[in-house]
Amino acid sequence: MGITKFSETFKGQNFSLFIPRKDQCDVCVGWKAGDIPDAQYESHRSWNDAARAEKERDEDEEAAQGTPSRENIDMSNWRAFYEHRDEEDEEDEDERREGGFKSAGRDSVMYLVDASKEMFIKDKDMELSHFQMCMQGIRNIYSNKICASDRDLVAVVLFGTESQTKEHFKHVTVFHDLDEPSAHRIMELQNLAENYKLGHAPLVHLHHALWQCGDVFSSARATLAHRNIIILTNRDDPHGGDRELNRLAHTKAADLLRNGEELSLLPLGTANSFDLSLFYCDVISHDQSDGMQDTEPASTLDDLQLCLKLRQSRPRAQVRLVLTLGGDVKLGVGVYILVRSASKPAPMKLQRSNNEPVRSKTRLYHAQTARLMLRNDIKKAQTYGKRQIVFERDETDEVRRFFEPGLVLIGFKPLTALKPQDHVRPAQFLYPDESSITGSTRLFVALLQRCWARRVFALCRYTARKNLPPRFVALVPQEEEVDEHKVQLMPGGFHMIFLPFADDIRNVEEPPVVSVKPELVAKAKTVIQKLNFSFMPQSFSNPVLQTHFNNLEALALDRDVVDAVQDYTLPPTERIEKRAGQLLRELTEMTFPPNYKLNGNKKKSGMAGESAPAKKPRSQAVAAVGSKEELQAMAKEGTVGRLTVKGLQDVSRRYGIVIPAGARKQELVDAISKHFLI
Known part of the structure; x- marks a missing residue:
């Protein structure tokens, strides 16, 4: 049947196709079908309303600032409107970094902390309760993430509290929603550890706490690459043997695992005081459960901080590729970075009046017409033999790809x-x-x-x-x-x-070998043996970075005293003196006897007390231009650039060469070359 006959038959039978006005998301469709509870649907609708209100607020701010809206903007300049950085600069930066990490999302971790009465009991040999230890450990994680990865999202949820954030999640309080760590949150954690006022529930519903964690993850606006839930508790049987509550918690934990969340446990207490098989072996992830069979609970703050650091840090692949062994034999591999130089974060420009971050935008305009230059208007060139080889953008993209x-x-x-x-x-x-x-x-x-x-x-x-x-x-x-x-x-x-x-390989001329006496070599060998020690980079922190971040932390938290940083890079002079002080002095005497004269101690600019010779003026270093023919010869040879800007301006005025006002040195050189038709 042809399309014409089909159309006539379709219209003759009075058929039509239903086209909905707008596609609905899975949550809305599931709520209409009765598969989604009302609480989750209301949370979803509130998030949509907040996003719509924020969009309208942004449009109002753009209209107030005179920025064109998305509907009224000229589409010929759409790249200049949306881009905050020049795309060529981004590509060049990618080349310099050679495969810098590009994340498909942001890492997120949620600490689910038990707030029952058992967490606040102090033994005689304990300075802090288990709850205070948890708050102190999470506080340190906040501080480390601010320095190392401030874009990671962190949340703190308490279960077993008398109060609750939502009515249908019993005895569960969202203390910190999923957001970036900040100084204000650190102070809130410290205040919570010192003044806890949320009460204690007589009964714990862990399935409600897990459901609340999943709801917090689903309401996150950012794209999440990894979602990790860490449970901190000192009770191995939170429901007291209640089978129904255990079944509900196991079912909800399985739902979270299928949804992509990772569940891990950090037990607290003394040795052999936590039985994983009573309840939590069926809650946490299987790989976590297998690796924790012989793990002892954290009993001190140092143990807790170490466990938290191991739980929250997750190796992230820089790039995932295919390794081809030959023909069709291939396997997938991930490339990970083991060592990377740590540096201070880049300073941020702020507006003087309100300390708001300032965003910079780059625009390129034509020098004569002042027209906005778009991406397709820009070309790149490479100078080869005093000639500019111009490349189209497609050609430069093709040259980069091998x-x-x-x-x-x-x-x-x-x-x-x-x-x-x-x-x-x-x-x-x-x-x-x-x-x-x-x-x-x-x-x-x-x-x-x-x-x-x-x-x-x-x-x-x-x-x-x-x-x-x-x-x-x-x-x-x-x-x-x-x-x-x-x-x-x-x-x-x-x-x-x-x-x-x-x-990349360079041939370096080796210096002539100097003959050394055997007894001098033996003495140096003895010194090396005395000062030999096992070096591990993990034992030495960068004192400059530590001092910088300690100062920032003190300013952010309004502290009067900055924590001192111990510099382990300084040589231990007392220990060296104790081990090999006499040997070092003997080695020095054998190497440099009393009648030895150092040859490398010569001064290049006269003896001490003599004044340095006067610096020659720059004008004497520049070749004088005697005539117009000599200037033309210099332009042909390409040596006009040796003249200073002042010299180029003088010769241009002397020989009637037109130069633009406020021209730079390269523009002056180009004007002289253009004048002589070079």
Whole structure:
């Protein structure tokens, strides 16, 4: 049947297609079908109303500031309206970072803290109660996240309280909603630990607490990459053996796990005081349950802080790629960063009147017409042999792309072929990614075991992203290490070491070898043995960063005293003197005897007390231009740029060369070259 006959028949039968005005979300459809409770639907509607009100408020502010709305804006300039940064600058920054991490969402962690009476009981040997320990530990996590990852979202929910945030979630209080950590929240946690006024419930409903946690996650406006719920309690049976409450809690925990949330437990108490099998083994995630069978509860604040740090930190892949071994043999891998230089956060520009952040926008305008330049109006050029080679934007994009992102195996080499001087940047770590290709872990482990057994590394071509150049990398195997309790100390995987190209290698002339007496070598060897110690980077914090963040924390929390920072990078002079002080003095006497004269102690600018020679004026260093022909010859040779701006202006006026007002040096050079038709 043709389309014409079909249309005539369709209209003749008076048929029509129903097109709804607007698609409804799953929550609204589920509520109409009776699958969604009224409380969750009301929360969803309130969030939609708040988002709509915020949109209208933004449009009103734009109209008040004279900013065109989305409906009235000229679409020819849409990039200039929406972009806050120049796209070319972003691409260049991506190239400099070479595969910098781009998150698909924000990490979020929710601390579900037990607030029953048992958490506030103090033993004789305890300075803080378990509840105060939890608040202090979470407070430290807030401070660390402000310094390290301030975009992570954190929430605190208390269960077992007499009060409650919502009526249908009994004895559950949302103390901190899911948001970024701040100084105000840190002070609230400290105040809660010192002055608790929420009361204690006679009965705990953990399934209501888990439901409240899921509701907080679902109402988050940001895209969440990881959702983690950490339960802190000292009671291994919160319901006192009530089977119905246990069944409801297990059912809700299973729903959260299927929805993508991770449930972990941090027990508190003394050794052998927490029985995981009574209740929580069926609540938390299976991998967490298997790893906590031999774990002792946290009894001190230091143990609690260490456990919280291990629970809340989650390794995040910098990029997920496909490792091609040859033909159709492929496996999924994730690239992780093990070492990255920590630095101070970039300063933020604020408005003087109200301390609000200032956003900067870049606009490019034509020099003669003052017309706004769009992305397609900009071209890039490279100077080669005094000639500008202009590239179209499509050409520059094509030049940047070599291969599709991924790892391609080239071959294998023995580990002895990898030299220390081949290290050009910090190594990264390779781990299997089962989510992209099923069976990748099994193939990855087989490859790792054979490389470790034969003491070889895999040579691969690595392309992090499509706009980055390829690199040669060496995949060095690392065997998994576990302790006596089968707890992993070092994961098994490949260290990805970046190898240099031939252009990166430099030939350095080695200095002549100086003959040294054997007794001097023996004395130096003795000194080295006396001062030998085991170095671990984890034991040394950066004193500059610690001082900076301590000062910021003191200002944010209105403290009068700043916590002192102990600088462990200073050499322990007393210990060195005690161990090898006499040996060092003997080594110095043997190396520099009394009649020894140092040859490198010569001064370049006269003896002490003599004044330095006068600096030559800049005008004497610039070649004088005697005639117009000489200036033309300098323009042809490309040496006009040696003149200063003042000299270029003088010769331009002397020989009648038109120059723009307020021109810079390059514009003056271009005007002179244009005058002589060069």
